Amino acid sequence: MSRQPPIPGTTIFDGVQARKGYALNKMCYSFNDAANRKAFLADEDGYCARYGLNAEQRAAIAARNVLQLIAAGGNAYYLAKFAGIFGLDMQDIGAQQTGLSKEEFNAKLIAARG
């Protein structure tokens, strides 16, 4: 797929991203378990260290910044479990990534009705 034309604003989660983001995604996968979500909140530094996040990934987690997390190899499905810790919904996440307010993001969705 590497020879495919890039899609604007889109990162294809391929083998390159899967390798880069493995530790980050593995940590996020652990958040399926409520005890792990609690452990992360109790000691974020320790939890990230245990999963071997690199500096870029650690900074993106600290910033709660979805675009940075994707750049660090994060996959949307696992990142959703991280976002769940903070009770964020998909419109919060969409708004953050597009630089819109939540109201503006919702309006953008409704505008797709045409």
Added chain:
Amino acid sequence: MARIIGGVTTSHVPAIGGAIANGRQQDSYWKPFFDGFIPVHQWLAEARPDVAIVFYNDHGLNFFLDRMPTFAIGAAPEYRNADEGWGIPMVPPFAGHPELSWHIIESLVGEDFDLTTCQEMSVDHAFTLPMALLWPDQKWPVRVVPVCINTVQAPLPSAARCYKLGQAVARAAASWPGDEKIVVLGTGGLSHQLDGERAGFINKDFDLRFMDSMVKDPTWATRFNTHQLVDQTGTQGVELLMWLAARAALGERVRQRHANYHIPISNTASGLMLLEAA
């Protein structure tokens, strides 16, 4: 022989689970979505299928990136939902049909499909929510065979390959000696993208063209590679692969009994089709 009597294809947005748990089906936001299922309920009450073969994609409940099968099939006596990280309400367990699962496995591997077989398998919202939409009382009247298609990590199987998978499942059902009536489900889509600066992307024109093709020209979408499908439908809109597999299992010709399309449910253009094998 078992008979595939029809298929239902539907979106599986996680927020549906919250709406069900909180009884919001008639809220103005949700009504256009949930009311779409009334004709499906009527059809199911009449058709009374015994088995549901469910094409869906796992979102990081049963499978992680340590081992990511392209096609995985359940062969378990029972399937359960589990915590997916954001407190989605649980649903009752689903009874499997291991004998039929193994028959499908034998048949498909005999046709050179390289499957991952799962005697234990958690099923996530992509499986549980469509089941709850079809049978709101959550007293499942069907035994289930989950078929999971990878849409997490590229390379994804092509649309053409998913179509062939569905055709092969139909042949397996036809050679099963039992007399069960089977409904196939294809869950996911339609256009949506959760991640990146293009988050919120929806492509109504493509979705409607695709839904039309499901009836009139079912292999239409197989002309696109998965990258082109992501371009047209979004990083998660590519879940239409499940629709294609389900459609292919219905045979060459179908009758459309019902369709619904509504923007938005969460960040998704939600689609629903009820197709009868003709």
